[in-house]
Amino acid sequence: MTDLPTSAAPLRIGTRGSLLALAQAHETRDRLMAAFDLRRDAFEVVVIKTTGDRVQDRSLSEIGGKGLFTREIEDALLSGEIDIAVHSMKDMPTLQPDGLLIDAYLPREDPRDAFITLDGGSIADLPRGATVGTSSLRRRAQLMHRRPDLNVVEFRGNLQTRMTKLRDGVAQATFLAMAGLIRLGMDEVPRRPMDLSDMLPALAQGAIGIERRADDARMAEMLAAVHDRETGLRLDCERAFLLTLDGSCQTPIAGLAELDGGTLRFRGEILRPDGSEVLATSGDCPAEEGAALGTRMAQDLLDRAPDGFFDWRS
Numbered sequence: 162m163t164d165l166p167t168s169a170a171p172l173r174i175g176t177r178g179s180l181l182a183l184a185q186a187h188e189t190r191d192r193l194m195a196a197f198d199l200r201r202d203a204f205e206v207v208v209i210k211t212t213g214d215r216v217q218d219r220s221l222s223e224i225g226g227k228g229l230f231t232r233e234i235e236d237a238l239l240s241g242e243i244d245i246a247v248h249s250m251k252d253m254p255t256l257q258p259d260g261l262l263i264d265a266y267l268p269r270e271d272p273r274d275a276f277i278t279l280d281g282g283s284i285a286d287l288p289r290g291a292t293v294g295t296s297s298l299r300r301r302a303q304l305m306h307r308r309p310d311l312n313v314v315e316f317r318g319n320l321q322t323r324m325t326k327l328r329d330g331v332a333q334a335t336f337l338a339m340a341g342l343i344r345l346g347m348d349e350v351p352r353r354p355m356d357l358s359d360m361l362p363a364l365a366q367g368a369i370g371i372e373r374r375a376d377d378a379r380m381a382e383m384l385a386a387v388h389d390r391e392t393g394l395r396l397d398c399e400r401a402f403l404l405t406l407d408g409s410c411q412t413p414i415a416g417l418a419e420l421d422g423g424t425l426r427f428r429g430e431i432l433r434p435d436g437s438e439v440l441a442t443s444g445d446c447p448a449e450e451g452a453a454l455g456t457r458m459a460q461d462l463l464d465r466a467p468d469g470f471f472d473w474r475s
Contacts, residue, residue: 165197193386269391276336278333294326299413304436368396402416427455438470
């Protein structure tokens with residue numbers, strides 16, 4: 162293609178400033194470098210601080226949900242300050258602002274949750290009344306469903322902050338995404354990957370999405386070269402499920418789509434925030450029909466939910 166980025170006119174990649182966000186931006190840059198035989202100086206990583214990064218003393222649900230980690234970056238993309246934006250897809254609202262779209266995903270990393278303690282123990286090893294820290298309503302609800310005897314507290318911050326809190330005794334355990342630990346090379350962090358039968362992950366966990374302006378044909382062509390089709394098929398299903406349920410950071414929803422040859426299999430669930438009730442669903446379809454399956458599985462849960470189940474969403 163013509164009009165490739167150069168050191169004089171670099172491709173500007175917008176991202177949050179956390180270590181994980183930067184690692185994801187660098188992976189995007191490196192894949193584009195390899196796909197088009199470009200030098201590193203043909204790219205500029207632009208760090209944009211978001212509301213979710215600035216406000217650390219309140220839960221995500223209190224201050225506005227998923228858009229907290231995307232709004233300022235999307236504003237920069239719409240204004241032309243950056244050319245593309247790199248996101249953790251589990252943080253993304255299901256609908257993009259007018260003029261923006263996400264149609265490129267990098268290969269998905271391990272989608273499971275990691276249970277973190279200083280001694281590498283499991284949830285079953287925690288004594289009654291032990292304190293677990295998490296900022297995720299989903300993880301809170303899933304944990305309270307399994308271990309209602311535990312004390313679950315609000316827990317935000319990066320990996321280093323959370324490990325310090327564990328060492329200081331603020332909590333005995335916490336959760337992180339396996340994908341983040343792997344992408345950061347954090348092999349030294351004691352963790353136990355959560356079995357999917359015990360804890361389904363957030364929708365799209367472990368996936369990196371690249372957002373662009375809808376009318377930017379050059380970016381569309383470049384991103385198509387690094388798009389991972391399998392990840393796209395899986396996220397078509399998961400995000401359709403989330404969209405139909407009107408999911409946000411204030412909604413305990415979990416699910417995972419997996420490919421087995423030409424078949425896509427999906428498992429999903431919704432929970433009451435206190436973990437007192439869980440509704441689960443599952444199904445399969447041809448790989449290309451994932452969006453329809455996600456919608457159908459979500460509608461199944463909506464149809465089966467007892468009166469009052471969704472009162473907490475208002």
